[in-house]
Each structure stands twice: as structure tokens, then as C-alpha cells.
Amino acid sequence: MHLKLRERGIDEEELATSFKELKKNDLDWESGRTFGFVYYPGEHAARVIMNAYNSFFFENGLNPTVFKSLRRMENEVVSMIASLLNAPDGAVGHLTSGGTESIICAMKASQKFHNKIAHPNIVIAETAHPAFNKAADLLNIQVRTVACKGKIPTPDISEIEYVIDENTIMLVGSAPCYPNGLIDPLEELSGLALRKNIWLHVDACLGGFILPFLEQLGAKIPAFDFRLPAVSSISVDIHKYGYGAKGSSVVLYRNAELRKKQYFVHTSWPGGVYASPSLTGTRSGGAIASAWAIMNYFGMKGYRDKAQETLHAARKIQKAISQSNELEIVGDPLATVFSFISKGRIDVYDLADELLSRGWHLDKQMKPPSLHITVSIGNIPYVDEFIADLEASVEKIKY
Numbered sequence: 136m137h138l139k140l141r142e143r144g145i146d147e148e149e150l151a152t153s154f155k156e157l158k159k160n161d162l163d164w165e166s167g168r169t170f171g172f173v174y175y176p177g178e179h180a181a182r183v184i185m186n187a188y189n190s191f192f193f194e195n196g197l198n199p200t201v202f203k204s205l206r207r208m209e210n211e212v213v214s215m216i217a218s219l220l221n222a223p224d225g226a227v228g229h230l231t232s233g234g235t236e237s238i239i240c241a242m243k244a245s246q247k248f249h250n251k252i253a254h255p256n257i258v259i260a261e262t263a264h265p266a267f268n269k270a271a272d273l274l275n276i277q278v279r280t281v282a283c284k285g286k287i288p289t290p291d292i293s294e295i296e297y298v299i300d301e302n303t304i305m306l307v308g309s310a311p312c313y314p315n316g317l318i319d320p321l322e323e324l325s326g327l328a329l330r331k332n333i334w335l336h337v338d339a340c341l342g343g344f345i346l347p348f349l350e351q352l353g354a355k356i357p358a359f360d361f362r363l364p365a366v367s368s369i370s371v372d373i374h375k376y377g378y379g380a381k382g383s384s385v386v387l388y389r390n391a392e393l394r395k396k397q398y399f400v401h402t403s404w405p406g407g408v409y410a411s412p413s414l415t416g417t418r419s420g421g422a423i424a425s426a427w428a429i430m431n432y433f434g435m436k437g438y439r440d441k442a443q444e445t446l447h448a449a450r451k452i453q454k455a456i457s458q459s460n461e462l463e464i465v466g467d468p469l470a471t472v473f474s475f476i477s478k479g480r481i482d483v484y485d486l487a488d489e490l491l492s493r494g495w496h497l498d499k500q501m502k503p504p505s506l507h508i509t510v511s512i513g514n515i516p517y518v519d520e521f522i523a524d525l526e527a528s529v530e531k532i533k534y
């Protein structure tokens with residue numbers, strides 16, 4: 136039995152009541168108790184992006200020649216991110232609906248670039264985002280996955296070299312990866328990619344809006360962007376640490392020749408020439424405008440300040456974890472994303488359940504059993520409360 140569209144609609148007031156009811160069992164992100172999912176930029180900035188979204192709510196990014204405002208904002212957003220990531224002058228890019236789309240676009244471009252290879256493959260670390268597997272599934276590309284072992288679980292460059300062959304069309308490095316926030320050995324990957332003449336994609340979906348600012352603050356961050364000569368493309372999410380509205384990410388290419396492979400054109404349609412650079416057709420003007428708005432609203436200093444506060448909060452949590460006798464941080468995370476494991480006496484999944492009963496949501500991860508934390512601005516005011524609950528939860532499940 137399907138739900139029938141009601142004959143007579145309900146009014147706004149009733150809708151508002153329904154929303155309240157619908158949200159009742161959601162994660163309580165507003166009190167900073169989820170790590171990830173929601174990147175709340177604070178009250179003022181939230182108003183800025185919501186207003187920007189509403190100002191371009193009805194505009195459509197489908198055809199860049201129709202709404203010149205959207206084209207201009209998109210070009211400026213792409214250009215600002217390109218310079219943030221040390222792109223050379225000829226670098227170009229495109230706004231997409233999210234990291235997944237950015238990654239699919241880059242893989243499609245690489246596949247087209249290597250159109251003579253009948254059975255292409257890509258090589259990724261097991262910590263790479265599943266968007267690469269999803270893209271591979273869509274594009275019929277084989278994925279060769281390299282394990283991440285040891286004290287600092289990043290992929291081993293010799294293992295990557297071992298699985299490369301003449302059909303490898305892309306190497307992938309994450310900056311950082313999602314599961315434990317570690318940055319892949321990108322310098323070595325770049326060297327390998329140069330030597331073998333393979334397209335290197337850097338997935339900076341998570342790090343693109345945090346690593347450059349930590350660097351400006353003096354943190355020692357290894358080169359992760361276009362400074363590495365083999366990097367052909369980079370994905371960066373604005374809707375994560377860029378604090379834009381959901382539905383905004385950028386894919387960048389070292390030059391226009393590479394980007395051209397991402398494009399789709401159909402010329403024989405009765406409706407006219409249909410050209411589309413990315414996967415979407417109709418696109419929300421709101422997401423474009425809010426990306427442009429938040430970047431201009433924060434500016435370099437705003438992002439730098441947020442990065443500093445966020446890093447401070449992350450370090451505080453990490454310190455509490457390291458000082459507990461039961462838990463241990465995985466590897467040496469440089470940014471504000473990390474995971475932690477049990478030293479053996481407690482079960483981290485039980486810990487996650489206990490924390491959830493106190494309202495805190497942490498992702499449970501596998502290989503090794505660990506809990507994930509992405510710290511963003513919305514968490515900052517609640518860090519002390521979290522640490523207290525974390526310590527109490529450890530004590531509670533220990534016996």
C-alpha cells in the first residue's frame with residue numbers, strides 16, 4: 136500500500152509541527168554531539184549561507200550562459216580554491232554536488248584521457264573513500280586496493296608500485312583519509328606517478344579547507360596539493376570544512392586539456408545542443424551562492440581562525456584519549472580528523488554505545504575496531520562536556 140497524496144494540502148503551521156515531530160529522533164547535532172555529518176559554522180555564518188541560498192533559490196546552474204551571476208560565482212569559487220591549493224595558472228575546475236561527484240568526474244576524465252586502455256584500473260589505499268569504488272562501479276573500472284598496516288596505517292609505496300600495470304589510469308592519495316585522518320605518503324606517490332607517467336588524484340575532500348590554514352598557522356603539513364608535480368586532479372568539499380551548504384564541492388584539474396575529458400556534449404537532440412560539464416543537469420543556484428558567500432564572508436583570516444580553534448579542540452580531545460589508560464589514537468593525525476582504538480581491555484563498540492546513551496554520536500569503524508571523530512566548529516563549545524562523558528563512559532564499561 137503506497138501513501139496517497141492528500142487531496143487537500145495542509146498549511147504552513149501544520150507543516151512546521153510535522154517537521155518538529157519528524158526531527159524528534161534525529162541526531163542532536165545542534166548541541167554539538169555529533170562528530171561529522173553536520174558542519175555548523177556558528178549562528179552568524181549560518182544565517183549568511185542560508186540567506187545566500189535563498190537569494191538564488193530558484194536560479195538554475197544548468198546552463199551557465201543563462202544565469203551569469205551563477206557562472207561568475209562558480210568561476211570565482213573555483214579560482215579561489217585553485218589558488219588556495221597552489222594550482223598553476225592554467226588550472227581549471229568545476230563545482231559539483233559533493234565529493235562523490237567530484238571523484239566520479241575526475242575518474243571519468245582520466246578514463247577518457249586514457250581511452251586506448253580497454254580494461255583500466257585504479258590503485259587506492261583501503262582507507263580511500265568508497266566514492267572511488269562507486270565511481271569504478273559506474274565507469275566499469277577495476278579497483279586495486281592496497282592494505283594500510285602498521286603503527287601509522289598508511290599505504291606502502293612499494294605495494295602500490297607492485298600492483299600497478301600498463302592498464303593503471305589513476306593513483307589516489309587522500310589528504311587526509313576519512314577513517315583515521317592520516318595523510319597518505321603523497322610525495323612518494325607523486326614520485327611514483329611521475330616515474331610511471333600515471334594520473335595522480337589527491338582526495339582533499341576533507342582536508343582542502345583545513346590543511347592550507349593549518350599550514351598558514353605554522354603547522355608542518357607535507358605538500359598535498361598542486362605543488363606535487365604529478366598531481367593531475369584534486370577533489371575538495373566546500374560542504375565540509377568550507378562550511379558551505381550541502382551540495383557544494385570542487386574538482387580541479389592541472390590544465391584545461393584534462394578537464395575537457397570530463398565534459399559531455401550531445402548535438403543531435405531536437406531540444407538543441409545539450410552540453411554539460413558534470414554529472415548533474417539542473418543544479419541549485421543556492422548551493423553555488425552559499426559556497427561563494429561563505430568563502431567571501433570568512434576570508435582567509437576567518438578560515439584560519441576557525442582552523443586554529445578546531446585544531447585546539449581536537450588536540451584537547453586527543454590529549455584526554457591519550458591520557459586514559461584504555462585508549463590510543465591511531466597514527467599521528469595532523470589535522471582535526473582522527474580515530475582511536477582500545478588498548479585491549481575495553482571494547483570500543485561498547486564505549487560508543489555508552490556515549491550514545493549520553494547523546495554523543497561517534498562512528499564505529501572496522502580494521503581495527505575504532506571510533507571516529509571529525510571535529511568542526513559546532514563541537515567546540517562542548518568539548519569539555521564530551522571529555523567528561525568520555526572518561527565517565529570508560530570507567531563505567533571497564534568493570
Ligand SMILES: *Cc1c(COP(=O)(O)O)cnc(C)c1O
Nearest residue numbers: 233234235264266312313340341
Ligand atoms: C566526504 C568525503 C568524500 C565524499 O564526499 P561526499 O560529499 O560525501 O560525496 C570523499 N572523500 C573523503 C576523504 C571524504 O571525507
